[in-house]
Amino acid sequence: MKIDTALLDEVTAIAEEAGRAIMTIYARDFSVEEKADKSPLTEADQAAHDLISERLGPLLGGVPILSEEDVGGFAGPDADGRYWLVDPLDGTKEFIKKNGEFTVNIALIENGRPRLGVVHAPDLGRTYIGWPGEGAWRTDDGGQREITVAENHDGAWRVVGSRSHASPKMAEWLEELGDHEMVPMGSSLKLCLVAEGAADVYPRLGPTSLWDTGAAQAVVEAAGGKVLDPQGQTLDYSHTGQVLNPHFLVHGKRVINWPTLG
Secondary structure: OOOOHHHHHHHHHHHHHHHHHHHHHHOOOOOEEEOOOOOEEEHHHHHHHHHHHHHHOOHHHOOOEEEHHHHHHOOOOOOOOEEEEEEEEEOHHHHHHOOOOOEEEEEEEEOOEEEEEEEEEOOOOEEEEEEOOOEEEEEEOOEEEEOOOOOOOOOOEEEEEEOOOOOHHHHHHHHHHOOEEEEEEOOOHHHHHHHOOOOOEEEEOOOOEHHHHHHHHHHHHHOOOEEEOOOOOEOOOOOOOOOEOOOEEEEOOOOOOOOOOO
16 A cells, blocks of 8 residues: 555544544543653553554555554564554643543654654544645544644744643743743644644754654644754654654744754
8 A cells, every 4th residue: 555545544544543442541530550761651552552553554564563552562664664653642641631632643654754644632533634745634523624834924933832841941942032922732732733833833842752753743744844853954763773852843934043952
């Protein structure tokens, strides 16, 4: 199966099916464990991982899967440099807080670049789909519409900020940026807000992993935006032996000489 609308539809269906499995658990009491890195883990993470891995497996002739919940089972990209990059439940802290701002993230990576991405927010009833070079879309109760990053405009910067990871570094960055208003959001939805033009910029000055950003980066790039590392290069997914991302900046068409990412 090549990258086409049929593949996009199949990956979207898988993400939405995983979302339904997550919501079944979200609706009742659930246990919370702590992983080795002190991050939380719920049974919803594992349920979504199992479903996605089973459904993605046959696509594209068995492209390998790198999932947050099974890093040890990933042997590397295939001979064409491809792999699926999956976060079965991004925003576990938001899931535990029950604020709805959690997502299912699925991306297809080829030679270090996201070739397609689906970000599904089951509690919000919202799905973002990105196919770089072809377009980006948002689907919700109102149907599906194409999305693009915001045009250049005057006035305060609309800056997406994390609900769970505020820091002194961010405060310094914002002071250097100048007049701004914050748009709080959790999980990979932060990147999607830039993609759909609801925010201008998202600086990330704390830790993230490949699976936190791959799918949403596809949406941002498909919508006309950029995701850049501290050297101004496109965030890359080639080095799967190092799953942590550097700091990064997501922006639309409004650009300046950005404050340093540190």
